[in-house]
Amino acid sequence: MTLSKIWVYAQADEGKVSTLTLELLTKARDLADTVEAVYAGTDADAVAAQLGEHGATTVHTTGDLGGALEGVPVASAIAAAVEAGNGPDAVLLGTSYDGRDVAGRLSVKLDVPVITNVVDLELDGDRLVGTEPIFGGTTNVKTKSTQDGVQIFLVRPKSFAAEPNGGGAATVAELSVPDTGATGAARVTNRYVEEASGPKLDEAAIVVAGGRGLGESEKYEMIEALAKLVKAAPGASRAIVDAGWVPYSYQIGQTGKVVKPTVYIAAGISGATQHMVGMKGSKNIIAINKDPEAPIFGIADLGIVGDVHKVLPKLIEALESR
Amino acid sequence: MNVVVCVKQIPDPADPGSLDPSTKTLKRDGKLILDESDSYGVEMALQLVTNAGGGEVTLVSMAPNSETSGLRTALAMGAASATLVSDPALQGTDALGTAKVLAAVIKDANPDLVLAATESSDGYTGTVPEQLAELLGRPSVTFAKTIEIDGETVKVQRQTDGGYDDVECPLPAVVSVTAGVVEPRYPSFKGIMAAKSKPVEEKTVADLGLDASAIGWDGARQDIVDIAAAPEREAGEIIEDDGEGHAKIVEYLDSLKVL
Ligand SMILES: Cc1cc2nc3c(=O)[nH]c(=O)nc-3n(C[C@H](O)[C@H](O)[C@H](O)COP(=O)(O)OP(=O)(O)OC[C@H]3O[C@@H](n4cnc5c(N)ncnc54)[C@H](O)[C@@H]3O)c2cc1C
Ligand SMILES: Cc1cc2nc3c(=O)[nH]c(=O)nc-3n(C[C@H](O)[C@H](O)[C@H](O)COP(=O)(O)OP(=O)(O)OC[C@H]3O[C@@H](n4cnc5c(N)ncnc54)[C@H](O)[C@@H]3O)c2cc1C
Numbered sequence: 001m002t003l004s005k006i007w008v009y010a011q012a013d014e015g016k017v018s019t020l021t022l023e024l025l026t027k028a029r030d031l032a033d034t035v036e037a038v039y040a041g042t043d044a045d046a047v048a049a050q051l052g053e054h055g056a057t058t059v060h061t062t063g064d065l066g067g068a069l070e071g072v073p074v075a076s077a078i079a080a081a082v083e084a085g086n087g088p089d090a091v092l093l094g095t096s097y098d099g100r101d102v103a104g105r106l107s108v109k110l111d112v113p114v115i116t117n118v119v120d121l122e123l124d125g126d127r128l129v130g131t132e133p134i135f136g137g138t139t140n141v142k143t144k145s146t147q148d149g150v151q152i153f154l155v156r157p158k159s160f161a162a163e164p165n166g167g168g169a170a171t172v173a174e175l176s177v178p179d180t181g182a183t184g185a186a187r188v189t190n191r192y193v194e195e196a197s198g199p200k201l202d203e204a205a206i207v208v209a210g211g212r213g214l215g216e217s218e219k220y221e222m223i224e225a226l227a228k229l230v231k232a233a234p235g236a237s238r239a240i241v242d243a244g245w246v247p248y249s250y251q252i253g254q255t256g257k258v259v260k261p262t263v264y265i266a267a268g269i270s271g272a273t274q275h276m277v278g279m280k281g282s283k284n285i286i287a288i289n290k291d292p293e294a295p296i297f298g299i300a301d302l303g304i305v306g307d308v309h310k311v312l313p314k315l316i317e318a319l320e321s322r
Numbered sequence: 323m324n325v326v327v328c329v330k331q332i333p334d335p336a337d338p339g340s341l342d343p344s345t346k347t348l349k350r351d352g353k354l355i356l357d358e359s360d361s362y363g364v365e366m367a368l369q370l371v372t373n374a375g376g377g378e379v380t381l382v383s384m385a386p387n388s389e390t391s392g393l394r395t396a397l398a399m400g401a402a403s404a405t406l407v408s409d410p411a412l413q414g415t416d417a418l419g420t421a422k423v424l425a426a427v428i429k430d431a432n433p434d435l436v437l438a439a440t441e442s443s444d445g446y447t448g449t450v451p452e453q454l455a456e457l458l459g460r461p462s463v464t465f466a467k468t469i470e471i472d473g474e475t476v477k478v479q480r481q482t483d484g485g486y487d488d489v490e491c492p493l494p495a496v497v498s499v500t501a502g503v504v505e506p507r508y509p510s511f512k513g514i515m516a517a518k519s520k521p522v523e524e525k526t527v528a529d530l531g532l533d534a535s536a537i538g539w540d541g542a543r544q545d546i547v548d549i550a551a552a553p554e555r556e557a558g559e560i561i562e563d564d565g566e567g568h569a570k571i572v573e574y575l576d577s578l579k580v581l
Contacts, residue, residue, distance in 0.1 A: 013483075069463065069480075069489065071452060095448075097465050097482060104452025113416050113544050116447040129547055139341070140552045147543040154449070185461040186491035194485040206580060230581065248481070248502065254446070255501070263580055265571075280555055284578060286571055292560070299555040302574045306563025315568035322581070 001125060006032040007078065007088040009102055010039040010051060010059065017050040019203065020094035022162035024155060025054040028092055029165060031123055036060060036088070037170060038078060040070045044172045052170035054162065060175035071101025072184035077177045078102075079109035082150055090128055090151040092121075103154050105183075114152045115143050119159040128153065136254065136273020137280060157202060158260045158281060194249070199233045201250065206232035207261045207282070209252055210240060211275075213268020213289060213308055217245040222312040223267060229319045235259065237269045253278035268308045271296025288312070323374035323471065325367040326428050327401065328438040328454070329360040331385040331392030335443050346546045347414055348444065354385060356392035359439035361506035363499050364396045366469055367437050368507075374471060377434075378402045382427045384412060384420055390522055397517035398509030405431075409526040414539035417445070421453035423537060426530040428458060435476065436496040440465050455496035462496040463489045467503055 006028040010021045021037070028035040037056040039047065044061035051059050062077050081087045091106065093099040095117065107114045118130035127144045130153050134141055145151045201207065208230070210223040220240070227234040235257070236250040252259055254274040264282035269275060271287070271294055279285070280299055287300035288311050297303040304311055331354035342349050356364075367379040381396050381404035393404045405427050412423070428436055436458070441448035455462035465481040474493050479486045481500055491497075509517070527537060535541060561570060575581050 071464075072456075072461070075456075097480070100448050101452050101462075101464055104449040105456045107418050107449065108421070108453050108456035111418075113418055113542060114447065114449050115544065116417070116449060124547070133552060134341075137552055140548075140550050141341075141546055142548040143544050143546050145543060146545050154447075181459075182492070183456065183459060183461050186463050186489055186495070188480075188487045188489050190488040191482070192485040192487070193482075196484070230575070242502070248500075249483075255441070263575065263578060284574075285555075286574065288563075288567070288571075292562075297560050298557050300560065301558035302570065303558070303560035304563050304567040304570065305560065306567045310565075311563055311567045311571075315571055318568055318572050319581075 002123060003032040003089040003126065003128070005034045005036065005088040007060070007091045008035065008037050008056065009074065009091065009093040009099055010037040010047070011094070011096060011098065012039070012041055012043070012047045015043055015046045017047050018094070019162055020096060020157045022050070022054045023158070023160040024092045024094060025051065025056055026163050027121060027160040029055040031121060031128060032089065038074065038175065040065055040074050048172050049169040052167045053164045055165050055167055056170040057167070058173050059170040060173050062175050062177050067187045067189070068184050069101065069186045069188065070098040071105050072180050073177045074102045075105035075109055076180050076184070077175045078106055080178050081175065082110060087150060089126070090153065092153050092155055095154050095156050099154060103152055107152055110150055112147050112149050112152060113145050114154060115145060116154040118153050118155045121153065121155070127151065133277060137277040138273065157258045194247070198227065199231065201233040201235055201252070202257050202259055204233035205261055206230050206263045206265070207235050207259050208232045208265045208267070209235035209237065209269060209279070210267050211237035211269030212239040214240070215309070217243070219309070220245050222308070222316065225316050226265070226312060229316065237275050266296050267312060269296055270294050271298070323371050323377035323435070324431070324433040325371055325377070325379050325435045325437060326431055326433040327360065327363045327367045327379060327381050327396070328424055328436065328450070329364065329381050329383050329392060329396050330357040330442045331355065331383055331389050332357045332442065332444040341549065345413065346549065354389045354392055356395040357439065357443050359441065359443050359501060360396070361399070362501055362503050363437040363439055364399050364401060365504045365506040366499055368400045369504060370435070370469065370471055380404065380431060382424055383407070384423050386413070388524060393522055394517050395509060397520045398513040399507055400513060403521040404523070406522055406524045407526070407530065408524055411527050411534060411538050414542055415537045416542035416544060417447040417449045418453055419537040419541040421450050421457055422532060423530065424450070424454050425457035426532055427525070428454070432494070434493045438496070438498050440498045440500050451496055451498035458496065460494055460496050461491050463491050464498045466497050466499045469497060469499070469503070
């Protein structure tokens with residue numbers, strides 16, 4: 001048995017639908033007869049093809065929100081559709097800044113629970129069961145909502161592979177936003193995008209991450225140099241983000257980014273559970289650590305017990321000379 | 323300027339947690355501490371009230387067994403008083419139920435600003451602040467990196483994937499803060515002594531006039547259908563660096579054809 005209709009909260013940046021959205025659409029195709037998207041950008045026509053190609057038959061768009069944060073208006077619009085009897089059986093949202101806002105607001109409006117941090121979804125009759133990893137990913141808990149009505153899931157990035165199914169462009173339909181009163185009053189007045197070169201951390205085929213074992217802030221340059229040589233994205237443990245060596249956007253783990261590259265190189269990182277939950281889905285893991293007992297070696301395909309200050313410079317030199 | 327800070331008291335994250343097999347909830351038998359994530363909200367609130375030249379920082383927490391250790395830490399930092407909701411009926415409460423409890427306390431206080439962390443360290447659903455805002459009928463800004471009060475408006479730098487957005491929101495509002503928004507102060511000896519006599523009012527679910535069906539296991543309306551160890555990843559080849567460790571890495575990368 002499958003559900004009859006799932007709505008996926010869609011997000012895009014400059015006309016490019018987020019990978020997380022496409023992952024959710026792909027999975028939703030296995031779970032429901034009809035998959036539709038809810039989108040709050042002003043360019044629904046531009047993203048309709050990408051959404052359709054991944055299985056959405058319709059994109060319900062709120063149109064221009066006039067700079068409002070998406071949480072309140074999108075949740076209000078979905079709730080209104082549900083009350084009018086046009087809503088879905090389940091709403092899937094990615095664990096993103098706005099995704100969490102929409103899920104929180106919607107759960108109160110509909111008075112239903114949200115199942116969070118989901119990394120897998122399966123069907124159980126007319127219920128969806130979400131898998132949540134806990135204790136740093138050492139234990140998996142499967143949870144379903146027992147409340148009749150809409151089921152809401154917040155899904156972690158990279159839980160599913162995004163695969164097109166060759167669908168035509170989604171039909172664009174208007175989703176009206178009720179008056180949100182005082183609650184919808186927060187407005188974005190300016191956006192700042194930090195310049196970044198090289199591949200994005202959560203999309204790179206190779207990630208080179210550094211931790212406290214580098215010893216001091218300046219030594220992070222070794223990570224950057226190595227990353228540049230192998231066209232990787234540089235990343236970090238929380239220890240060195242908290243220490244101010246690198247910005248938060250570099251952080252990998254439970255409270256940072258989830259990465260699943262072909263190769264993950266961890267240098268001077270111990271392998272705390274909260275770090276591993278963000279990288280242990282990597283296809284191949286290489287670890288360099290001077291402590292043979294470091295937990296990271298427990299999941300490494302190739303482990304070098306050694307000093308990063310010796311191994312990394314030689315590695316950089318060897319790659320430079322190729 | 324009155325600010326209420328939501329503070330969660332949690333088991334020490336240094337101790338790996340475990341689930342009680344009979345109740346399927348986190349074991350919370352040891353002493354609880356102030357969630358480090360909430361120390362940022364407490365510090366931010368103290369600074370905002372100081373800058374405003376008047377007002378109070380008060381705390382609200384929901385925790386089992388009349389636990390106050392974490393609250394005392396936040397009081398020692400400088401908060402004026404606290405409300406603790408503790409009731410055996412709250413066991414099994416989900417994020418929405420937690421928000422309902424916090425909202426019931428905060429409604430009466432009616433502060434200018436409510437602060438919470440973007441996510442707790444132990445449950446990390448990250449949905450409570452937004453649920454709370456909706457229950458209070460207030461606007462909200464999540465993921466604040468900085469907060470500034472300008473008259474009746476709160477101005478926030480809100481974290482985004484590629485940087486941040488400037489967001490403006492009228493008060494009264496709910497704002498959730500990220501770690502690192504400010505450097506939390508260490509409680510001074512004087513602060514710790516003073517905290518011992520600061521008022522902590524304890525309330526039960528009945529005191530808040532909440533419907534028992536909104537909280538606890540019944541309110542959560544979620545079934546845990548399975549708990550299992552996650553499949554483990556096998557360790558591969560671990561070698562001692564003899565000066566040629568780097569060559570092993572190059573060889574391995576070559577074998578994967580990623581160079
Ligand atoms: C709620 C919560 C959420 C968290 N979220 C995250 C998260 O998202 N991401 C994250 O990374 N962490 C997170 N943490 C923190 C996590 O628990 C660890 O503290 C952190 O990952 C440690 O970083 P590290 O491995 O760099 O440092 P350490 O644990 O200090 O490890 C340093 C390692 O370097 C090795 N070393 C030292 N010198 C050398 C040398 N010369 N050569 C080679 N090796 C050397 C040491 O043997 C050691 O293994 C979280 C913690 C909590 C409580
Ligand atoms: C393994 C596990 C999985 C869970 N999964 C889910 C789930 O999928 N859905 C669900 O609804 N619940 C779930 N829960 C229950 C949920 O964690 C609790 O209901 C918890 O009380 C509130 O959620 P949080 O800590 O995740 O809040 P978050 O939203 O992560 O907390 C954000 C902030 O809200 C404030 N806050 C949160 N709780 C309190 C409190 N008790 N007192 C004062 N301030 C507070 C703090 O400022 C906190 O930093 C889960 C619990 C566990 C142990």
